[in-house]
Amino acid sequence: MVTDGPEHTERPAALAxxxxxxxxxxxMRVLGERGTIVVLREVFNGVRRFDDIQQHSGLARQVLSDRxxxxxxxxxxxxxxxxxxxxxxxxxxxxxxxKGLELxxxxxxxxxxxxxxxxxxxxxxxELAHRGCGAPVHAALVCEAGHAVEDPRExxxxxxxxxxxxxx
Amino acid sequence: MVTDGPEHTERPAALAxxxxxxxxxxxMRVLGERGTIVVLREVFNGVRRFDDIQQHSGLARQVLSDRxxxxxxxxxxxxxxxxxxxxxxxxxxxxxxxKGLELxxxxxxxxxxxxxxxxxxxxxxxELAHRGCGAPVHAALVCEAGHAVEDPRExxxxxxxxxxxxxx
Numbered sequence: 001m002v003t004d005g006p007e008h009t010e011r012p013a014a015l016a017x018x019x020x021x022x023x024x025x026x027x028m029r030v031l032g033e034r035g036t037i038v039v040l041r042e043v044f045n046g047v048r049r050f051d052d053i054q055q056h057s058g059l060a061r062q063v064l065s066d067r068x069x070x071x072x073x074x075x076x077x078x079x080x081x082x083x084x085x086x087x088x089x090x091x092x093x094x095x096x097x098x099k100g101l102e103l104x105x106x107x108x109x110x111x112x113x114x115x116x117x118x119x120x121x122x123x124x125x126x127e128l129a130h131r132g133c134g135a136p137v138h139a140a141l142v143c144e145a146g147h148a149v150e151d152p153r154e155x156x157x158x159x160x161x162x163x164x165x166x167x168x
Numbered sequence: 169m170v171t172d173g174p175e176h177t178e179r180p181a182a183l184a185x186x187x188x189x190x191x192x193x194x195x196m197r198v199l200g201e202r203g204t205i206v207v208l209r210e211v212f213n214g215v216r217r218f219d220d221i222q223q224h225s226g227l228a229r230q231v232l233s234d235r236x237x238x239x240x241x242x243x244x245x246x247x248x249x250x251x252x253x254x255x256x257x258x259x260x261x262x263x264x265x266x267k268g269l270e271l272x273x274x275x276x277x278x279x280x281x282x283x284x285x286x287x288x289x290x291x292x293x294x295e296l297a298h299r300g301c302g303a304p305v306h307a308a309l310v311c312e313a314g315h316a317v318e319d320p321r322e323x324x325x326x327x328x329x330x331x332x333x334x335x336x
Contacts, residue, residue: 012214023292027282046180104320105277105307114195123329124191130311139273140310143298152272161291
């Protein structure tokens with residue numbers, strides 16, 4: 001619950017529920033290793049080949065290899081053969097699956113926050129543009145009734161269908 | 169560039185630009201350690217005290233202590249004194265700063281994706297609700313012209329004001 005009001009004396013309601021099946025924790029077990037989001041940045045930006053990703057991201061080869069394998073294992077990326085421009089044997093590049101494409105709001109939200117707080121004085125090096133109209137694209141909170149949620153304090157977590165009471 | 173069309177023979181445009189000042193990488197240097205997003209989940213859910221966060225998240229005490237210190241150092245969380253219910257000396261709890269609150273779209277986007285792909289059969293344990301109307305809240309892509317971006321393929325990255333050519 002995003003509040004910053006007077007001191008509460010009640011225990012937070014969330015503590016009554018288990019986190020063992022938490023979807024945030026589950027997602028972060030897949031995405032939360034160092035470098036994984038940067039690898040996804042590269043592929044979302046059209047950089048798909050191992051050597052290109054390695055040089056552009058600066059990740060160590062073994063780290064990159066490990067992160068790519070995990071993203072393929074989780075069907076976020078898939079390997080597609082290509083034939084190098086200069087000829088030679090077919091090699092593999094990495095493309096987003098439908099499940100991987102669904103991570104774009106995560107990447108956009110990280111980019112928005114990073115641009116706001118960690119950009120160099122000249123601004124962020126990349127922005128996302130709407131192909132249809134050219135306007136910058138951001139990640140925003142919206143509710144299913146169609147309201148834009150301007151302030152996170154308008155949002156309250158509540159138990160979902162998979163909520164389980166915590167053994168105490 | 170989010171495309172999945174015919175084999176390209178051109179080099180990806182992104183490779184011409186440096187990633188040294190990338191806002192995604194900068195953000196992930198702060199957020200990308202194991203457990204950090206789970207710690208933020210706890211605080212966004214109103215769980216603010218060290219022992220509560222530790223027990224609810226299952227993170228090791230040393231890991232949690234380290235993550236909290238880094239989040240405070242980056243002014244994402246701030247420490248606020250409280251007096252325990254049973255009396256005794258004042259202790260500290262962790263609250264989101266304005267900069268921390270701005271991470272809610274990141275958390276919501278991770279939760280959405282996790283709920284879609286990693287929820288248990290009965291569904292996710294937590295959902296986000298709009299206080300105003302009760303409808304579920306999600307992270308969505310929107311452009312500054314007000315268009316909802318339904319498909320990530322409608323988004324193209326482009327060089328921003330801080331783009332720097334890469335030394336080759």
